[in-house]
Amino acid sequence: MVVIVLLKVSQLSSLRVGFYAKSCPAAEAIVSKLVRLKSRYNPSLPAVLLRLHYHDCFVAGCDASVLLDPASGYPPPEKVALPNESLRGFEVVDLIKTVLEALCPSTISCADILALSAREAVLLAGGPAWEVPTGCRDGRLSSALLAVISLPQPQFSAIQLKNNFLGHGLSDEEMITLSRSHTIGFARCVSIWDRLYYYNSTTETDPRINSAYAARRKRICATGRNLGMIVPFDPVTPFKFDNMYYKNLEEGRGLLLSDQVLYDETVSMLSRNSTEWEKRFREAMIHLGSLNVKTGLQGEIRRNCRRRN
Ligand code: HEM
CATH class of the missing domain: 1.10.420.10 (Peroxidase, domain 2)
Known part of the structure; x- marks a missing residue:
């Protein structure tokens, strides 16, 4: 029994390109389409989405903790920290998540939406393309204090x-x-x-x-x-x-x-x-997208990127 569980965890516990190929084949294309569509009306969106992914990964790993709203019973979340106060793009992630939830409920993590959006953002702005290993799960912890400690400051030597x-x-x-x-x-x-x-x-x-x-x-x-x-x-x-x-x-x-x-x-x-x-x-x-990721049975697949399930 223990062996079977361990086997299952280890099978699930690594990121891979095409993680959603069977469970939600249209997922990556939908993220790309929506990022492109929204960027048509807002040319600064690619920069916003790229920074959102980076700021997520640098604080407790790439687990969409940057997307959590303040909630009672929890410490102030990352998004209210000073280095994050100019982050934007949350409503675009909400839109992507809503569409993906309608198509494939409880399947695509918010963390993967951030990674896929960042890839599309760079490509759209004329940068290089890469294949995104997916299968990250969403974290349940988010700390403004940790954001302050973890993110580099523009005044750094x-x-x-x-x-x-x-x-x-x-x-x-x-x-x-x-x-x-x-x-x-x-x-x-x-x-x-x-x-x-x-x-x-x-x-x-x-x-x-x-x-x-x-x-x-x-x-x-x-x-x-x-x-x-x-x-x-x-x-x-x-x-x-x-x-x-x-x-x-x-x-x-x-x-x-x-x-x-x-x-x-x-x-x-x-x-x-x-x-x-x-x-x-x-x-x-x-490499950035693999920092401290939660996989396998860790974390959860949030239904709403702003709230824990
Ligand atoms: C080397 C350490 C870094 C520092 C100190 C730093 C700092 C900053 C600061 C201060 C801003 C402007 C924020 C504002 O005034 O609203 C900014 C914007 C930005 N950063 Fe960085 N950053 C760093 C690394 C990175 C990395 C590694 C990435 C991407 C992987 C990145 C992507 C961006 C993008 C795309 C913007 C523009 C965001 C927008 O237009 O809304 N930065 N960064």
């Missing part, structure tokens, strides 16, 4: 960034490769104020920022006002997953201090070889 990624089992190279995701999407002014206005006691603005670029950013991100303003990471092609991230950094047009710090370390090596980077990015995304 190179050592702090490396240690943070290493703590999640990701190498320096994977960190640099994945950070190229900042070629799409936007940051709030509040995320770059220290670089623009409070660099150190003698210099207001980080001297590594191109001065014309800094002046333009300051016009949009004036201190004390425009709290809700956002600026694109890549001012040239903000919705395109291209090589501009590295070029921008090379020319002093990076937004976050953390990006500049990474660039100063090794990014320039990678910027020259696009095919090599694509290969590494695919592998790094698959």
Whole structure:
């Protein structure tokens, strides 16, 4: 009996490409279609969905804990933590989940919806495609405190960034490769104020920022006002997953201090070889999507991504 149960758990306990091929064959196509459909009306959605998956995986593993709403009897969840306050896209995940629940009840996890959406997001923005190993289950725990501890901050030094990624089992190279995701999407002014206005006691603005670029950013991100303003990471092609991230950094047009710090370390090596980077990015995304996953009999398949069953 014990042997049979153990066998069953081990059979179920690894992720694999095509996990839903029998139980819900249309699942992956439906996720792709809905992400594409919603992105038609909101070109910033791919960046939003990619970040949602990454923030999920970095806090207690890829288990959709980032999607849980506050609930009585539970500690404040990840989504209310400061580093997560600008996360968006929850209603798109809700829509995908509703459609999949109608078609295949209690079958597709919210964690897999996040991973599949991120893949579609990158592809849609013109980035590389990869096959997503699925079979992750949803977690029942979500902690704002753990989110604060686990997510890297834009003010981190190179050592702090490396240690943070290493703590999640990701190498320096994977960190640099994945950070190229900042070629799409936007940051709030509040995320770059220290670089623009409070660099150190003698210099207001980080001297590594191109001065014309800094002046333009300051016009949009004036201190004390425009709290809700956002600026694109890549001012040239903000919705395109291209090589501009590295070029921008090379020319002093990076937004976050953390990006500049990474660039100063090794990014320039990678910027020259696009095919090599694509290969590494695919592998790094698959690794990211496997962090601390719950499989087999662990966790649950939530019926509503915002609530435990
Ligand atoms: C190296 C450590 C990282 C730091 C410190 C960092 C920090 C940030 C910050 C501060 C923002 C702007 C948030 C805001 O102001 O609203 C942002 C946006 C973003 N990040 Fe990162 N990030 C990191 C790594 C990553 C990785 C590994 C990925 C993807 C795998 C990623 C994907 C994104 C995307 C796509 C956006 C744009 C989101 C949007 O437009 O809504 N980031 N990140």
